[in-house]
Amino acid sequence: MSVEGTLDLFKLPEILQLISQQRKTGILTVQGQQDIVAISFLNGRIVAADALNQTLEEGLAQILHKEGMISAPDLARAASEHQAAGGRLIDLLVERRYIERSRLLEALRLQTSRLLEQLLRWSQGDFKFYSGDEVSYEEGFEPISVEELLIHAVQNLPPAPRPAAAAPAPRPVAVAPAPQPAAEPAPMAPALRPVSPGPWPAAVAKPSPAAAVPFPPADEEPLPGAFRKMKVEPRPAAPPSLAWVGRLLAAALAVLAFAALLRVSDVLVLPFPWQERERGDLIRERRSALYLKIDHAAKTWFLLKGSFPDRLEDLVAAGLLAAADLRDPQGHPLLYVAREDSYTLEPVENGKPILGAETSEAITGNFLLDPEFLKLSGESTAPPLVLLD
């Protein structure tokens, strides 16, 4: 199931806390004016975050460089190798020993934190949470708790915003602001202890007017330095002309299934070409059961009237058969011909009898109906010798 709404209604910290408290697994997408961010939750903790306007590789490369984890030449070489070899940059960096995997995961965590901290400044947009059984994330990634994130977000809040007319607020997504190692504690420092959540800081809960409009106008020049101008991309959606394809194929399949159910139900459970014989056996078995039911009805009629009915419909009218019993299991009508002491039944397809499907029944062998059965020849009629069991 999914939950959706706008950031006007619920603030992001509230949403994050809700997901955290309920230990949900799934993906939260937040669509702002100029970007979309997807956050993956595993049991209420953040395991991945990705922005539409910045690939994982872009963000990671910048973090690695800025944090001094990899030198610029190495990064350039790795980028060119990545372009040539394809695959994932993360894998390439580790495989080619540019960086240890633990350091890389650390950088990835840092990048995720910063992206989320930027996201927390958004005050407008739509969110939607898709609950699921599992989410994908980098193996070994240490999940980020929402509480931890919010504390850092408060600590890293930028100084009071300047008036919007004077200068735009920092761009929220894409590249994190330049780190200030002296003033800013390591984002994921183990020593950091959670504090009582308390009321939301005013800057988060009630964003400033500048934060409420986080993106500069489209025609504004990009800011120099760490911020880059984001291009506005529409929400990815199947082209309208293709949406009908899924519906059409689904409708065709549903119609096919219902047609099979009504016409050839056995095909639903015996569908394969080599099961022709099994299907035939099944039909024969059902036909035998139907013929037995008709036989019971016809002989009950004979018991009362002394003859078989002229038409099978008489048995339906007498309540001995259902109307559905006048057709064989494949839906073919039954041709019924009654004689003095017997009758025949055969299913008819396109006016022609189906070979091998006919049956003939008679009163022979039935002591209640067959006068020949009990013909006595004048022998002794002494009472039978009976013992009780």
Place this chain on the structure above:
Amino acid sequence: MCRRGDRSKRLAALALALLLAPAAAARAEVSSSQLTGVEMTPTVRQTLKQLEEQWLQWIVQNNRQEAENAVEDLLDTAHQIGMKRLPDLSAGAVARAVQAARQKDFPRAHWALEAAERFDPGRPETAFAESTVDRLQGDWPGAAAARLRAYPRLFGHPLERYLWFQNLLIWFLILLAMAGCLFLAVQMLTKGSALFEALAELFGRWLPRPVAMAAAGLALLWPAVLPYGLLWLPLYWSILLWGYASASERVVLIALWVLLGVSPLVLDTQRRQIAVALSPPAQAMESLEEHRLYGSLFSDLGVLRSLLPRSVAVKHLLADVHRSLGQWDQARSLYRQVLEVEPDNTSALLNLGAYSFLKADFGAAIQSFQKAAKVDPANAAAQYNLSQAYSESYMFDEQKVALKKAQEIDFRMVNSWMANSQQRVVTVPGGLARIPEIRRELLESWSGGGGREGSAGRALLFRRGQSLLVSLSLVLVAVALHLARRPFGYKELTGGAFSEGAFDRWGRVLLPGVASAEVGEGGKAYLAILVPTALLMLPLFGTLGARIPWRYDPGNLASWVVAILGLALYFGVRLRQELRDAI
């Protein structure tokens, strides 16, 4: 012999067996078994004739009291040959009651129904017919009450109950498969456009967009032109959709593929069991267990003997039938045949001893009873019969010892035997007790027995296992395709199955499973589809499997009522939830 259409065809060996079987040791005055199924003495035929005549008397009666007397006479006559129920006559009385009700002769209709209940108590047909009669009479509460009384009775009779549960099994298998098809349709609804777009993009690398889209369409639909294309198409789609499915949706897909592989094996076993259950011999045996005498009982027993001519259990059963009919000479012959193979068969020894006792051959009787007592020292009947035989032979000391032993074993039972002045010695229905064994033999003979040994048996095994192999192959192909494609990424699923608007909500309410499929909840999506599909399929319950040979059709009213109410409730709840969520 009764011609039984398909049943006779299945029993193709029967006619041949009847011709080839050695002539039964029938005495000159005994009717041919080829005419009656089992040999009959004139006395028994006279009793049966009497039944036929008394039935005709009942039909023509216009007086309730005389009709009741005719019913008494019929039941007394049936008791003479050890029978307690007359199902054919019960069905006839039910039909007569409905006929009378349609002619506005309601008193007659009601006493006909009473007669039907006495001929074969507890039958659902009688209660359903009573409902019809009450409805025709304008007694709607009575009709409803009778109908409510009828439904529990549907499960009161072994054959009908067995067929009902077998039909439930086949209905459930078809339901699972049908829900599977619809699950796939929902998957296609939610993921089909992404799949199509991915294919169009793939072809778009080399072809102009319009041509790429046409190629994508062809890539999706090409299996339809194959032989059995409409089968391969959904299977092919299920493989293509695998990559877009969540873990739980993949589990459902695997379960559906396995279902396709397993259902032929289940159905084959079930089909053979139903064939046996509906066969004349099985019906005859079931009737004997319940002491039901129907018109072709003896013919059907003849079929049983012809099908399993060497079966000791069948001989033992037929011996008991002859004994209960009072045809002791035929019974003795068969008991002896049983003892040739099973010399320690206690019930056969006891019954053979009883024959000797009744023929006043007390020496032979003592011999048989002594042997039975030796084989089964804890058998009270053996000791009791022995005491009776000693008594007739003036061996009173031995008689006392034997009687004391019998009482030590089962005091209460022995006293009840002694209190029954009509019963000198006790007989044991050991043949009737072997009916389950005979059913198993019949099932084995139906399965092909030795005819499917060797290469034919292996071919059969391969054909049955082929579907399972294909199912497992589908899993492997889907996984391989997914692994090969994963590095290139999947087209992201975007948007819902419906464009935003009024139909967005109604689509989710009216099309179960869509909302769950959109977020990849496979199990929930399948269950959401399964419930309304089951309700929709409920009216088909009686027609998807073997028709139950009711002697008065119960109709399909209950299924329709449950289906309509259930669907209304189901969609009502969904609509309420949707509206509540919207608020």
